[in-house]
Amino acid sequence: MTPTRIEITRPDDWHLHLRDGDALASVVAHTARQFARAIVMPNLKPPVTTVVQAEDYRRRILASLPAGARFQPLMTLYLTENTPVEEIARARASDSVVAVKYYPAGATTNSDSGVRELSRVYHVIEAMERLELPLLLHGEVTDPEIDIFDRERVFIERHLIPLRERFPALRMVLEHITTRDAVDFVSGAPANVAATITAHHLLLNRNALFEGGIRPHNYCAPILKRETHRAALLQAATSGDVHFFLGTDSAPHPREAKETACGCAGLYTAHAALEFYAEAFEQAGRLDRLEAFASFHGPDFYRLPRNEGRIVLERAPWIVPDEYPLAGSTCKPMRAGESLAWSLVETTAS
Numbered sequence: 037m038t039p040t041r042i043e044i045t046r047p048d049d050w051h052l053h054l055r056d057g058d059a060l061a062s063v064v065a066h067t068a069r070q071f072a073r074a075i076v077m078p079n080l081k082p083p084v085t086t087v088v089q090a091e092d093y094r095r096r097i098l099a100s101l102p103a104g105a106r107f108q109p110l111m112t113l114y115l116t117e118n119t120p121v122e123e124i125a126r127a128r129a130s131d132s133v134v135a136v137k138y139y140p141a142g143a144t145t146n147s148d149s150g151v152r153e154l155s156r157v158y159h160v161i162e163a164m165e166r167l168e169l170p171l172l173l174h175g176e177v178t179d180p181e182i183d184i185f186d187r188e189r190v191f192i193e194r195h196l197i198p199l200r201e202r203f204p205a206l207r208m209v210l211e212h213i214t215t216r217d218a219v220d221f222v223s224g225a226p227a228n229v230a231a232t233i234t235a236h237h238l239l240l241n242r243n244a245l246f247e248g249g250i251r252p253h254n255y256c257a258p259i260l261k262r263e264t265h266r267a268a269l270l271q272a273a274t275s276g277d278v279h280f281f282l283g284t285d286s287a288p289h290p291r292e293a294k295e296t297a298c299g300c301a302g303l304y305t306a307h308a309a310l311e312f313y314a315e316a317f318e319q320a321g322r323l324d325r326l327e328a329f330a331s332f333h334g335p336d337f338y339r340l341p342r343n344e345g346r347i348v349l350e351r352a353p354w355i356v357p358d359e360y361p362l363a364g365s366t367c368k369p370m371r372a373g374e375s376l377a378w379s380l381v382e383t384t385a386s
């Protein structure tokens with residue numbers, strides 16, 4: 037029988053870009069209506085590198101929420117080659133910072149301050165391992181010699197395997213995984229290693245970049261991969277394996293920054309995140325495993341309580357708007373103008 041209703045524990049988004057200022061105010065409600073908590077990425081301009089900056093940013097997020105919203109931002113620090121070890125201790129002691137984000141310099145949006153040479157931050161990673169503060173990895177090499185579709189696999193070979201050997205107790209999350217190689221690495225690792233999976237990497241393969249012409253709104257980092265990889269991600273997400281959990285990587289950009297000669301990376305999915313994941317899980321015939329992926333594995337990994345609220349989705353088709361406001365511009369969301377099968381109809385906070 038085709039299900040018409042899904043009721044699950046309120047989920048969290050373990051990887052999200054909320055931006056700042058007017059853009060933050062434009063997008064945060066989409067996330068807060070679905071998710072109880074979200075891990076907020078620190079790739080602002082300038083990046084969020086200290087606990088003081090993270091706490092200020094957190095206050096700006098809370099101030100941008102619609103009245104009555106029940107939503108908790110979980111903050112991250114941006115790892116640079118100048119991050120002092122003391123900042124790790126401050127992060128561990130803070131109530132608001134839950135992890136540190138590693139961007140290879142140049143890998144994606146606002147990553148110029150990222151790490152050029154991993155060995156230069158070994159002393160900081162050693163402190164994270166000791167203090168059990170998770171390291172969140174953008175897992176791609178930036179070597180221009182490496183084919184863009186191979187950059188995640190090569191990162192695993194060149195950097196991740198050695199990092200695991202050097203810091204076996206380090207708690208790490210390989211973010212927004214896109215390949216079978218990443219699935220194999222993470223599923224074979226112990227419980228201190230995990231991965232997030234986006235809705236767009238579950239639903240789209242790289243053909244979506246070139247359907248009838250170039251599709252800048254489907255360009256993201258890491259780039260969409262071929263169908264065999266999408267199938268491996270869907271299998272992992274719906275397998276019940278606790279290593280894998282929800283992280284949208286929803287990343288709004290103004291339309292003009294994507295529809296241009298050198299467009300920005302990022303898909304905006306926060307407007308319908310759960311609806312997208314439900315569609316993917318339904319495709320795999322595993323709606324029964326959506327709750328564990330969306331609402332249990334993440335808090336269990338981060339050692340946070342599972343949420344008490346609930347959300348309800350119903351099979352009630354709706355058309356995604358062609359655009360949403362984004363600061364003084366607009367943002368074209370995933371599936372703009374198209375129909376989605378599932379609708380979020382109810383969220384209870386506790």
Ligand code: DOR
Pocket residue numbers: 053079144145174255256257258285287288300301302303
């Ligand atoms: O597609 C992406 N967009 N990937 C990232 O890693 C960053 C993000 C952004 O901030 O726009």
Ligand code: ZN
Pocket residue numbers: 051052053077285287
């Ligand atoms: Zn991201």
